[in-house]
């Protein structure tokens with residue numbers, strides 16, 4: 001059993017990797033694992049409600065991460081049985097219940113959203129994904145048909161106030177104030193964990209069959225990892241799922257920590273950076289570039305071209321943080337990001353309860 005495990009949420013196998021989003025998450029996961037001498041779990045989403053990925057598609061996708069040396073690949077499908085066991089336990093304990101709720105559904109089977117979910121999505125200003133609203137009412141985003149309300153029986157996770165109000169161990173710190181409005185909207189509510197449509201993962205409870213929601217299923221994975229310390233590394237774009245994982249961990253008495261990374265939006269610069277990173281000669285300085293360049297106190301980041309160019313031309317492979325900062329001749333804006341990063345490190349160590357950074 002590993003001492004410290006950093007885990008990224010399962011990536012969906014995509015043919016084109018224009019966005020540096022997955023790569024930067026994987027780079028940071030590996031980087032943090034090396035700093036704290038831990039394992040890095042890189043996840044692949046092979047299950048999907050609408051499309052089952054072939055082994056070939058998954059393998060092709062995994063190959064894109066060949067340049068990440070320190071990793072353990074996991075598939076969401078590997079965790080189906082342990083997750084079903086957890087759900088069974090939670091059902092017996094009364095934390096998971098069978099309920100019939102008014103649900104807006106589409107004939108095509110894609111859009112499916114309960115009245116209380118609609119209310120919550122509106123409160124926290126979150127996208128309803130497969131359903132959208134216009135002046136005519138709720139519509140399915142897949143086929144465009146109007147949604148109709150019907151009574152549907154589903155599995156729900158009962159949200160308990162005690163665990164909901166516990167502090168989330170997340171870095172950077174400002175994200176803790178961001179999760180407060182999730183807390184308010186979830187108060188006294190039920191979270192749906194099954195779907196009417198066939199998701200390919202069926203659980204039988206008291207002789208009734210339910211299709212588990214794949215987007216809910218992978219949220220149980222971090223609590224299934226065998227390690228004395230679990231740290232989920234993810235983009236802050238996924239703050240709501242992270243908060244749900246935090247809640248699941250609390251009710252299962254597991255300690256899970258979180259690192260929220262900014263979302264990198266530029267593709268062109270990002271791609272250049274990733275190409276250079278894949279070249280081993282540049283590994284050390286580029287790790288730092290991704291780490292410092294993205295900064296940890298912003299939600300959305302554009303990598304500055306000047307910073308990228310500086311790193312790409314750098315002959316000095318010494319990646320020790322302080323050394324780098326003294327040597328760097330960079331613009332003011334970048335300098336401020338770096339100062340923030342040092343503060344971030346101190347906070348990160350405190351949040352995840354690990355004192356020493358490895359001296360790489």
Ligand SMILES: [Zn+2]
Nearest residue numbers: 106108140143
């Ligand atoms: Zn539809």
